[in-house]
Amino acid sequence: MMNDDDNSSGFFDAEIEQPEPSVAFGHIEEFYVSPNGYTRLFRANRYGKNLILKTLKPENREMPFYQQALQKEFAIGYQLTHPHICSTIGLEDVPGIGTCIVQEYIDGITLAQYMQQGKLNKRTARKIITELCDALKYLHSKQIIHRDLKPDNIMITHNGDNVKLIDFSLADSDDSTVLKIPAGTRRYTAPEAQEKGYTPTLLADIYSLGIIIGEMGETLKNKRLLQVASKCTSRLPECRLNSTTAVMQALTHTSILRILMVAAFFACCLIAAGAYFYLRQPSVTGPDIYPTYGNIPENNACRELIRQKVAEQKGASLTEVDSLNLMQGIEALLQETFPTASMQATPVYRNQIAYWSREVSKLMKISVD
Structure with missing residues (x-):
């Protein structure tokens, strides 16, 4: 039969080494x-x-x-x-x-000092808010509330302008049983968090975050930051943005919408410009110009000019002078369809010239009935 010692956990006859004192x-x-x-x-x-x-x-x-x-x-x-x-x-x-x-x-300065020194701009403000929201999201996922969010408790590193949230002296958590009393810095503390008997919630941190975003908006005179700040700082907790994710969505939504609006504007400008230049170009459509499946459709006027020349020759071959004159006549007819220099530089025009040159050269070798 086993005794209690057989079922108890412990070290087996080992010499317990004393830890060395820390340096x-x-x-x-x-x-x-x-x-x-x-x-x-x-x-x-x-x-x-x-x-x-x-x-x-x-x-x-x-x-x-x-x-x-x-x-x-x-x-x-x-x-x-x-x-x-x-x-x-x-x-x-x-x-x-x-x-x-x-x-x-942390090698850096507080956000308050960062703003006082004029280092805040639109890019760094967005970076700071994003990283601060990321830190708070992590904090809230552990059921921890900072309770003293303010620029003096946010460090910005010299190397990279990275956020470091500091000072958890007033922080509270769901599993903590001590010091459950109102605390914070009045300017940044939510109204309900200053009342006796208040049970801390993450919405108090959202309020403080909104005050900070509002101060950035005032510094940069940025209307969008001020709008987001307003959504975070309602005196009624249930009317605030309910998470840091919602705060980031409020900022990002406007940025995406603005990008889409600008893109749509430029797209409309390009379409309008393309339509304008297209409508100004002379019409060059029709079976006499565009090849069909690799074949060159004939220009009826050019073919009629050749028939007239053949009739004048009465079956005799053309001389070089006759061929040159005939080709000049064909070119004149083609230039009625291709009146501009840019149109005459197209492959379609060059193919037409090559085609009729071959037709004329045939008349120099054989008779045409």
Whole structure:
């Protein structure tokens, strides 16, 4: 009979190796202290790589509320892997600083600074909105709401103008049970998200996104961006665009429609121009001009001219002078049908000349009854 030890999981008489202590951070330098928040940021280096250390201010370090907030931010950020979201690498105690969230270092500036420096244009605005929507779509698919979307929390890299969404200190998720209280930056926070008892939804992020798009539209004086912003920022959540996919469709739909309208305009211009030039050309249709299945239809006037010449010769062969005169007469008749130089340069005209030249040359060799 088996005892409980036989059915229990565990290690078999192995010596458990203690993990080696992590390599200490080097070149630690404080570069930002939140004026109204509870955190501060350090730039550091490890394994030849720049990193960011995010920790509590000294006055908040021993307060359970803020300790919980830092732990929650780490728990949410650590599960996110996306090219347009700042990576969370770990949570470590750093001597002299305290518990720190270790984050990816981003070489860039905030969207607010990017716009203040006049770098925003129509192309970069579309790129930034597209990448921001992509990041939010990923975030929302994990039932996570950022809750503090604003230009100061969107980094734009120096290399490539790529979006990096940062600062999940106020983010919330469906599975989180702590700090379920209203939070955000009032200018960018949806009206309903500022009320007590509010249950966070992704539509609050859509509202914040709309404010950001509106600021871009105002900077660029772009009516379409302002229209999309208006659809995102209705005070009634049910009247907003309901996802980042809908936001992108609202932007893309107009772009495609504009392209189709421009293409249709140019197509109409080409058709009109073609019709104009076609109607101005003399008519060159008829069986006397166009070959049928490779045969050259005869010009009745040219054939009648040859008959008259043959009758004058009374069965005698034509001389070279007679042939030259006859050919000049045929060319004159053909030029009535092909009056312009461009028409006389066509294969149809040249084929007619070649055909009648052969017919005339026959009269120089044999008699024609």
